[in-house]
Amino acid sequence: MEGNATIPVKRAIFRAMNRLKAALEDFGSMIFFALEALAWAFRPPFRLGLILSQMAFIGVGSVFIVGVTGTFSGMVLALQGNYAMKQFAAEGYVGGSVALALARELAPVLTALMVTGRAGSAIATELGTMRVTEQIDAMDSMAVNPIQYLVVPRVIASILMFPALTMLFNVLGYMGAYVMGVYVAKIPVGPFIEHTRTFLVPADVVHGLWKAVLFGAVVSVITCWRGYSASGGSRGVGEGTTRAVVSSSIGILVVDYALTLFSVGS
Amino acid sequence: MPQLNKALLVGALVAVAGSAFLVAFTFFKKGGYSEKESYVVHAFFTDATGLTWKSRVQIAGIQVGEVDKITLEGQRARLDLRVKNGIDLKADACLTKVFPSALLPDALLEVSLGAEGSPSLASLPREQREVKCVREGASTQKLIASMSKIAADVQVVTAELTRMVGDQRGSMREIIENIANLTRRLDETVSANSGKLSRLLSNAEAISADVRDLTGSEKERIREIVRNTEAVSRELRQVLASAQAVMDGGSGGAGVTAPDTGAGTVAGVGGGTGSQPGPSGGAGPAGAPTGGDARGVKQAVERANDSLARLDTLLAKLQEGDSVAGKLLSDKRLGNKVGEAIETYANYADSVNRMQVEVRLRSEWLLNQTAAKTYFGIRLVPRPDKYYIFEVVSDPRGVDTVTTNTTTTHDPTQPPPDTTTVATTSTHEQKLTYSLQMAKRYGPVAFRVGVIESSGGVGSDLHLFDDRLQVSVSVYQFSRPFQGVFPRAKVWVNWSFLQHFHVTAGSDDFLNQWRSGRYPGGPKFSLGADVFFGGGIFFTDDDLKTLIGMGAASMVTPAVK
Numbered sequence: 001m002e003g004n005a006t007i008p009v010k011r012a013i014f015r016a017m018n019r020l021k022a023a024l025e026d027f028g029s030m031i032f033f034a035l036e037a038l039a040w041a042f043r044p045p046f047r048l049g050l051i052l053s054q055m056a057f058i059g060v061g062s063v064f065i066v067g068v069t070g071t072f073s074g075m076v077l078a079l080q081g082n083y084a085m086k087q088f089a090a091e092g093y094v095g096g097s098v099a100l101a102l103a104r105e106l107a108p109v110l111t112a113l114m115v116t117g118r119a120g121s122a123i124a125t126e127l128g129t130m131r132v133t134e135q136i137d138a139m140d141s142m143a144v145n146p147i148q149y150l151v152v153p154r155v156i157a158s159i160l161m162f163p164a165l166t167m168l169f170n171v172l173g174y175m176g177a178y179v180m181g182v183y184v185a186k187i188p189v190g191p192f193i194e195h196t197r198t199f200l201v202p203a204d205v206v207h208g209l210w211k212a213v214l215f216g217a218v219v220s221v222i223t224c225w226r227g228y229s230a231s232g233g234s235r236g237v238g239e240g241t242t243r244a245v246v247s248s249s250i251g252i253l254v255v256d257y258a259l260t261l262f263s264v265g266s
Numbered sequence: 267m268p269q270l271n272k273a274l275l276v277g278a279l280v281a282v283a284g285s286a287f288l289v290a291f292t293f294f295k296k297g298g299y300s301e302k303e304s305y306v307v308h309a310f311f312t313d314a315t316g317l318t319w320k321s322r323v324q325i326a327g328i329q330v331g332e333v334d335k336i337t338l339e340g341q342r343a344r345l346d347l348r349v350k351n352g353i354d355l356k357a358d359a360c361l362t363k364v365f366p367s368a369l370l371p372d373a374l375l376e377v378s379l380g381a382e383g384s385p386s387l388a389s390l391p392r393e394q395r396e397v398k399c400v401r402e403g404a405s406t407q408k409l410i411a412s413m414s415k416i417a418a419d420v421q422v423v424t425a426e427l428t429r430m431v432g433d434q435r436g437s438m439r440e441i442i443e444n445i446a447n448l449t450r451r452l453d454e455t456v457s458a459n460s461g462k463l464s465r466l467l468s469n470a471e472a473i474s475a476d477v478r479d480l481t482g483s484e485k486e487r488i489r490e491i492v493r494n495t496e497a498v499s500r501e502l503r504q505v506l507a508s509a510q511a512v513m514d515g516g517s518g519g520a521g522v523t524a525p526d527t528g529a530g531t532v533a534g535v536g537g538g539t540g541s542q543p544g545p546s547g548g549a550g551p552a553g554a555p556t557g558g559d560a561r562g563v564k565q566a567v568e569r570a571n572d573s574l575a576r577l578d579t580l581l582a583k584l585q586e587g588d589s590v591a592g593k594l595l596s597d598k599r600l601g602n603k604v605g606e607a608i609e610t611y612a613n614y615a616d617s618v619n620r621m622q623v624e625v626r627l628r629s630e631w632l633l634n635q636t637a638a639k640t641y642f643g644i645r646l647v648p649r650p651d652k653y654y655i656f657e658v659v660s661d662p663r664g665v666d667t668v669t670t671n672t673t674t675t676h677d678p679t680q681p682p683p684d685t686t687t688v689a690t691t692s693t694h695e696q697k698l699t700y701s702l703q704m705a706k707r708y709g710p711v712a713f714r715v716g717v718i719e720s721s722g723g724v725g726s727d728l729h730l731f732d733d734r735l736q737v738s739v740s741v742y743q744f745s746r747p748f749q750g751v752f753p754r755a756k757v758w759v760n761w762s763f764l765q766h767f768h769v770t771a772g773s774d775d776f777l778n779q780w781r782s783g784r785y786p787g788g789p790k791f792s793l794g795a796d797v798f799f800g801g802g803i804f805f806t807d808d809d810l811k812t813l814i815g816m817g818a819a820s821m822v823t824p825a826v827k
Contacts, residue, residue: 060276
């Protein structure tokens with residue numbers, strides 16, 4: 001009786017172990033994939049046209065969504081900040097706190113999440129479709145390294161474009177905060193700007209941009225890997241895309257936490 | 267996306283982001299606190315609450331440094347401060363921790379430089395650069411401690427007060443007991459004499475009631491008495507004044523002849539009555555004014571009676587409506603008409619007064635025609651949004667008219683129908699034409715309609731730059747004697763300057779091509795687009811306004827009749 005009862009538990013443990021093993025194996029493969037991409041990035045031929053094309057797709061194509069998100073994030077932060085600070089008669093600090101929050105945290109994270117949703121999913125789908133339709137295998141057979149041809153331009157473009165988009169997010173977010181803070185919440189413009197200058201130092205902006213660089217690398221590697229390793233026809237492509245977006249989002253938040261921990265300390 | 271566009275867009279995005287970064291870097295860079303630009307001093311605080319890394323160090327509210335590092339040394343907090351090189355802190359400089367906001371926990375350090383003769387901290391070795399004078403701002407704990415001390419003092423005071431009040435020998439208690447005794451005695455006195463007090467109060471009440479009744483019922487009589495008293499006193503004053511005047515007059519006369527013993531006074535009085543002439547000649551002159559006054563009063567009364575009688579007669583006539591004034595007063599219809607007429611006149615006078623009359627003289631030199639076209643007229647502006655134009659025009663092109671004569675000839679010898687002959691005659695005359703236009707203005711745009719140069723036409727004016735620039739177009743002469751010819755259209759621009767002058771330029775008859783010729787055996791003609799330029803003068807004329815007002819008034823008057 002006791003032996004029969006333990007069988008499902010054992011099976012569940014084995015299943016969990018197998019899943020963990022598969023996940024770790026997948027993670028390890030992704031690491032090797034990333035290292036391979038890194039290695040191929042420094043070997044000719046350097047396909048600048050492809051890189052430019054991906055920069056346009058990932059960067060320029062995401063300007064609208066990043067701009068809208070940034071503007072509204074800044075506006076909301078200003079209003080909420082004003083609501084909170086007003087209780088201490090410290091509305092003048094809204095500008096500084098919004099700028100600081102945007103520069104160090106919100107701009108890189110929200111930009112990365114938005115670009116993951118727009119461009120990351122597209123990358124995973126495109127590469128997954130190429131994989132299941134054996135286009136990637138065909139490249140191999142034609143002595144064209146698919147990682148160098150397909151992955152490296154996307155990774156480089158992401159690493160370059162994420163900081164640019166983050167900076168755009170910063171600017172538009174602060175402008176949105178300025179409009180709402182100064183013109184709607186009637187915060188005096190002097191303290192609004194002066195406290196921004198007091199609170200924020202260039203290192204804060206640089207900190208956010210470094211985060212964006214890492215987020216770009218993480219997102220591009222994860223989404224490329226999910227597409228590159230897709231299998232099982234169109235359904236596999238869809239699953240790969242979903243996993244790419246979910247994994248990238250989790251990866252962004254985990255990396256963000258780690259970077260903040262290293263930067264600020266516990 | 268073509269390759270160039272991609273590159274362009276990526277470049278633009280990177281440029282924008284890069285520029286934003288550079289601006290942010292420049293904007294947020296806090297200069298002056300690098301190793302080169304600052305020096306480090308330190309101070310020890312027993313409580314560094316509110317101070318953090320990068321907390322401000324300031325003089326008179328201006329930042330001159332920042333907290334570089336906070337470390338714990340024993341029981342005290344060591345603060346390393348970076349101070350700008352230009353700020354020379356002396357060895358006796360002082361640091362004060364200040365909380366700028368009562369609600370926020372952030373503190374800053376206010377620094378005073380120290381005495382001029384003291385050595386500079388910057389010149390000392392780094393470990394000796396200590397700011398020893400440290401004052402800590404009032405923290406909440408300190409405030410609570412102070413409040414506790416104050417509370418203890420208050421407790422002592424209140425205890426002493428209690429003792430003073432409660433003690434049998436205390437002065438406060440004695441005072442209170444005295445007041446209690448006083449009130450008790452007062453109460454006893456009132457109780458013992460309550461009957462007398464009641465009677466006193468009753469009497470007082472009765473007296474006041476009597477006075478109230480008297481003043482209430484006999485109020486009018488009392489007022490009359492007061493008035494009479496006033497009149498009597500006034501008359502008395504006059505009598506006394508007259509008597510004084512008479513006595514003054516008597517004494518003046520007596521002063522010449524009688525000795526100063528009072529005889530003059532007696533004589534004066536006697537002279538005044540006329541019954542007992544005095545011994546001196548002073549009596550005559552003293553009595554004369556009184557008789558004259560009486561006569562004057564009598565004459566005045568007679569004149570008043572006469573006037574009242576005449577007024578009575580006049581009112582009777584008015585009531586009967588015999589005269590014009592009587593008719594006006596008694597005839598309601600006539601009165602209304604006269605009222606309306608007066609109102610009409612008033613309105614008219616008002617409108618005439620508001621109306622602007624502008625006299626205009628303009629001349630244009632036509633380049634193809636090589637002749638001048640001249641306009642003379644007036645513009646009446648009764649309201650800012652309406653005006654009328656009357657013009658006489660001398661056009662070198664002349665006036666072309668077409669006359670059609672239809673002649674029906676009836677020959678009795680011939681059966682019907684009758685013979686009809688139609689003869690069309692084109693006439694070209696050099697004569698003056700006239701314009702009569704009405705214009706309505708909507709904002710900067712005015713529309714004109716009426717007779718333009720002796721022909722029906724329409725036009726429009728666009729007024730710009732406070733009416734200094736006027737762009738106009740007119741279309742007229744819709745039926746012209748020439749075949750296949752469009753109506754005459756003219757467009758021109760007027761620029762006013764020096765208040766009364768304007769220059770003009772434009773194109774006349776621009777819908778048609780220029781051509782000129784000669785009628786068979788007749789005069790020359792010209793037709794079609796021509797360019798002109800010229801100028802003019804215009805001014806407002808009040809005299810003309812008056813004339814127009816008189817003319818119009820003469821038209822209004824019969825209407826009233």
